């Protein structure tokens with residue numbers, strides 16, 4: 001095949017794994033999609049639904065000697081649109097079977113009922129966190145983002161922690177929640193390779209996004225606590241390389257994880273010092289922790305703040321009181 005004209009070329013990582021760099025319109029930059037030539041031709045993630053991403057995916061596959069129509073199954077690391085937006089397009093063309101964690105399903109389906117519950121959860125959370133009412137429009141923006149960069153699709157096979165990936169029997173599924181409640185990583189013992197999605201990224205620290213409770217009732221998951229636990233699980237494993245969802249291959253996963261875990265404690269120290277001069281809401285703390293970023297990236301920065309407040313709360317280092325429906329934290 002003549003591949004000289006292709007702008008996006010796949011990078012061969014092992015005899016059976018190829019990496020494809022797919023552009024995204026988001027600040028995170030390109031997303032890495034992996035092609036695994038196992039018993040079935042498998043894609044891990046697909047990229048967002050944009051023309052540029054589609055072109056990169058088809059060209060990248062072509063350079064690896066594969067047509068989109070030949071893809072037989074698609075595993076999603078998690079439900080974020082930069083990873084799964086063009087799922088339906090690939091599925092329609094190829095008839096591929098889709099596999100993901102159960103928590104990915106309502107997002108991938110763009111289930112209207114779930115989206116309503118999702119909006120309601122964030123409305124209450126933001127109000128409790130002291131977010132000014134004129135900033136609450138951000139909640140509707142999430143919806144719009146989902147609908148712009150993905151389209152309703154479906155998950156055929158639900159994957160669970162420690163099971164083997166069907167038709168990719170060397171690969172084990174690891175449930176690694178925190179960045180997202182649907183987050184899976186894949187691990188192959190033979191060559192100690194992990195496909196890490198957004199769980200382990202080399203050049204940026206992954207965010208533990210706040211999400212609504214799984215069963216639509218009860219308390220929200222403590223996502224930063226989950227994330228740290230899942231990181232520790234991976235630090236205990238023998239891993240030669242992590243094929244990350246963004247950026248370069250990670251070859252020093254233990255050092256990286258230690259640095260990430262350590263960074264959490266320096267951030268809790270900062271929070272404690274900010275609370276030393278009096279009680280504050282999660283929103284006020286967010287504006288102080290991320291003065292240049294909070295307006296543009298409120299869900300992300302508020303998640304960071306609330307996650308670290310959760311850590312301090314578990315350790316009984318902060319206390320909280322409610323006034324007129326808003327939570328105020330103090331030492």
Ligand SMILES: [Zn+2]
Nearest residue numbers: 078080179198
């Ligand atoms: Zn993500």
Ligand SMILES: [Zn+2]
Nearest residue numbers: 080082198245
């Ligand atoms: Zn991502």
